Amino acid sequence: MNYRIVSLWISLLLIGSTPSMSRQVVAGGQAKESDAKSVEAVFSHIQDGINASDVAPFSQYFVKQISVSVSGNETGLYSATQAKLILREFLSLRKFTGFKFSTMNLHGTMRYATGGGLYMLHGTLYRFQIYVSLSSSGGRWNISQFNIY
Secondary structure (H helix, E strand, O other), X not given: OHHHHHHHHHHHHXXXXXXXXXXXXXXXXXXXXXXXXXXXXXXXXXXHHHHOOOOHHHHOOEEEEXXXXXXXXXXXXXXXXXXXXXHHHHHHOOEEEEEEEEEEXXXXXXXXXXXXXXXXXXXXXXEEEEEEEEEEXXXXXXXXEEEEX
């Protein structure tokens, strides 16, 4: 009889603690999901900007000192303003089509995306690849590296 009372008591104890434990997991999952959505939003702005040949949709996400590499042109560490000018010039001379990120890492400490597409320059069609990495600062994800190959 004591065995049944102890079993019942342990069962009630476990059942009573289950809802609070599941809330913690759900809350943590929601926080991670929210974080992933904000990262995905940055990548979406980059895709939109590239396809429009316009740096404006994503330049607001540049860190103060950003690593930029543009195939055949500039490579180095630039201020956000310098990076905006470099990428604006590169994008404005080309007509981009069909750019899409094919790989996105939305979780963990290293957030990045890479993808490719085509652009037209002086009547010739070229393939290109873009690699972008983000860093978190002040609860916001920002572009810390932007490479065009």
